[in-house]
Amino acid sequence: MKLTHLLCLLLIPFFMQGQTNDTTIINDGLKSTLLLHKEFLSIPNLPENKEVMLKNIQWAAKKYDALDFKTTFLETSTLPILIAEKEYDPSYKTVLFYFHIDGQPVNPDAWDQDHPFTPVLKEKTEDGKWQKIDWNRLNGEINDEWRIFARSAADDKAPIIMLLSALNILKEKNNTPKFNIKVIFDPEEEYESTALLSTLDMYKERYASDYFIVMDGPTHNSNKPTISFGCRGIATCEITTYGAKVPQHSGHYGNYAPNPVFSLANLVSSMKDEGGKVLIKDYYKGIEIDPSVFEILESVPYDANELNKELGIYASEKVGRNYQESLQYPSLNVRQIGTSWKGKGLKTVIPEYATANIDVRLVPETEGWAQLEKIKKHIKQQGYYVIDRDPTDVERQKYPKIVKFTGLHSVNAFRTSPDSDFGKKVRNQLIEDFNEDPIMIRLMGGTVPIVPLINALDVPTVIVPTVNMDNNQHSPNENIRIGNMRQGIAICLSILRME
Structure with a gap:
C-alpha cells in the first residue's frame, strides 16, 4: 500500500510538469497566436465574393504547407474544398478534422466598431460595456477576459487558429501525433455546405478516415472542456390557411368573410398543450430516456432559475425534466407567422391567407420526412383538405x-455513443490533461449541415466545441474570449496526444 502511494506521488509531478510545459509554451506564443488570428479575421469571408473566399482558402493552405502537410484544392460546383493531409505512419489510424472557413452575412451599421472585418481588441469596463483597447496591450500580461470582436472571430476562425497553433507547438517540440491527420475546410457551411455536400460521391475516398472530429459550436457556458456526441437535425414546412380570394375591407366584410389568421391560430394551437408537449400522434415515438442516459444528461451543470432569468421567462416548457433532456426530443417551433399584407403600416383588411413557417429540430430516432408526415396527418385529422398548392x-x-402544406428542407440528426471507443479516447485524454471530467453533451441543440457527410463516412464522430457560449454567433459584435483561445489550444494539444 505504501509503495502504491509512493508511486502515485512520484507520478503526479510528472503529469503536472507536462501540463505546465504546455501552458508555458501556449502563454509564450499567445501574442503571436492572437495576431495571427487578427490577420486571418481581416480577410472577409462571405461566399458571395469568390475572390476573397479564395484568399481565405489560400491563407489556410499556406499555413499547412509550412507544417509539411499535403494540401489539395478539390474542385466543386462552386468554391473549392481545401483538404490538408499528413501521414505520420501508414499503420496509424486517421482522424479527420472539420472546420468551416466562411462567415455569416454582416450589417456593418449594427456593429459597435468601424467594420466587422476589422478586428478590435476590447475589455469590459466597470459598467459592463465593451471598450476598445490598443493591440499593443498584448505586449504585457494578456487577460483571459479580453475579447476579439470581428465576424468569424469565434465561428469558425478561432478553432482553425487553435489547431494550427497546437500543430506548430508539436513541430517546435519535435513531437508527432499517434495518428494520421486530414483537415477539411468547408467554404460554405453557413450556406448549407453546398460545395462540400456536392462532392460526397466524387471525393468520398479523399475524406475517408477512422474517426471524425468537428471543430465547431460553442462550449458549455462554464467554459470547461466540452464534448458533444451529436447534434439535432432540422426539417421545415409551411402551413397556409385561406379566407376570401382577395383581401377584404374589415368594415364591409367583418363578421362575414372568414379570417384565415384565426383558423391558422386554432390549427397551430391544436399541436401543443399548455406545457409545450407536442400533441401530434407518435411525434415522440421511439425515444426512451433510460436511467443511464439521464445520468449523462443530469451531469451537465445547469441552474433552471439562472437560465430562466437569463432568457427572461417565468418557466420552461415541460418536455424534459431539465434543459439537456428537452433536447433529446424533436421540437415543433413556429418561427414566423405572416398574412397576405406585407407592406408598411396597418390596413383594415381581412387577409386573403395566413402562413405559419415551422421548423422541427430532429433527433436520431426521428427522420425529417416522417415528422412532416405526422404533422400533415394531424392537420387532416382536424378536418382540413390538405394540398401542396393554392x-x-x-x-x-x-x-x-x-390548408396548403409544403415541406421545404431536411437534415437529419446524428449521435455517437459516449461509450464508444472513440468517445472514451477523447474523454479520457481530456481527463488526463485537465484533471477533471469534461462536460458531456449527448446531443447539441443546433444543427450542422454536414450530417450527410457524417453519415456517408459512417465513422465515430464527435463535436469538440472550444469557443465561449456568449460569442454572439451569427449576430453583430461576434467575439472570442481570450481565455477560450488559450484553453482551446490546450484542448487541441490534448487531442493530438491521443493514442
Whole structure:
C-alpha cells in the first residue's frame, strides 16, 4: 500500500510538469497566436465574393504547407474544398478534422466598431460595456477576459487558429501525433455546405478516415472542456390557411368573410398543450430516456432559475425534466407567422391567407420526412383538405377548411455513443490533461449541415466545441474570449496526444 502511494506521488509531478510545459509554451506564443488570428479575421469571408473566399482558402493552405502537410484544392460546383493531409505512419489510424472557413452575412451599421472585418481588441469596463483597447496591450500580461470582436472571430476562425497553433507547438517540440491527420475546410457551411455536400460521391475516398472530429459550436457556458456526441437535425414546412380570394375591407366584410389568421391560430394551437408537449400522434415515438442516459444528461451543470432569468421567462416548457433532456426530443417551433399584407403600416383588411413557417429540430430516432408526415396527418385529422398548392375556385366551394402544406428542407440528426471507443479516447485524454471530467453533451441543440457527410463516412464522430457560449454567433459584435483561445489550444494539444 505504501509503495502504491509512493508511486502515485512520484507520478503526479510528472503529469503536472507536462501540463505546465504546455501552458508555458501556449502563454509564450499567445501574442503571436492572437495576431495571427487578427490577420486571418481581416480577410472577409462571405461566399458571395469568390475572390476573397479564395484568399481565405489560400491563407489556410499556406499555413499547412509550412507544417509539411499535403494540401489539395478539390474542385466543386462552386468554391473549392481545401483538404490538408499528413501521414505520420501508414499503420496509424486517421482522424479527420472539420472546420468551416466562411462567415455569416454582416450589417456593418449594427456593429459597435468601424467594420466587422476589422478586428478590435476590447475589455469590459466597470459598467459592463465593451471598450476598445490598443493591440499593443498584448505586449504585457494578456487577460483571459479580453475579447476579439470581428465576424468569424469565434465561428469558425478561432478553432482553425487553435489547431494550427497546437500543430506548430508539436513541430517546435519535435513531437508527432499517434495518428494520421486530414483537415477539411468547408467554404460554405453557413450556406448549407453546398460545395462540400456536392462532392460526397466524387471525393468520398479523399475524406475517408477512422474517426471524425468537428471543430465547431460553442462550449458549455462554464467554459470547461466540452464534448458533444451529436447534434439535432432540422426539417421545415409551411402551413397556409385561406379566407376570401382577395383581401377584404374589415368594415364591409367583418363578421362575414372568414379570417384565415384565426383558423391558422386554432390549427397551430391544436399541436401543443399548455406545457409545450407536442400533441401530434407518435411525434415522440421511439425515444426512451433510460436511467443511464439521464445520468449523462443530469451531469451537465445547469441552474433552471439562472437560465430562466437569463432568457427572461417565468418557466420552461415541460418536455424534459431539465434543459439537456428537452433536447433529446424533436421540437415543433413556429418561427414566423405572416398574412397576405406585407407592406408598411396597418390596413383594415381581412387577409386573403395566413402562413405559419415551422421548423422541427430532429433527433436520431426521428427522420425529417416522417415528422412532416405526422404533422400533415394531424392537420387532416382536424378536418382540413390538405394540398401542396393554392386552392382552385372549385375547391374553395367544395371544402370548408383548406390548408396548403409544403415541406421545404431536411437534415437529419446524428449521435455517437459516449461509450464508444472513440468517445472514451477523447474523454479520457481530456481527463488526463485537465484533471477533471469534461462536460458531456449527448446531443447539441443546433444543427450542422454536414450530417450527410457524417453519415456517408459512417465513422465515430464527435463535436469538440472550444469557443465561449456568449460569442454572439451569427449576430453583430461576434467575439472570442481570450481565455477560450488559450484553453482551446490546450484542448487541441490534448487531442493530438491521443493514442
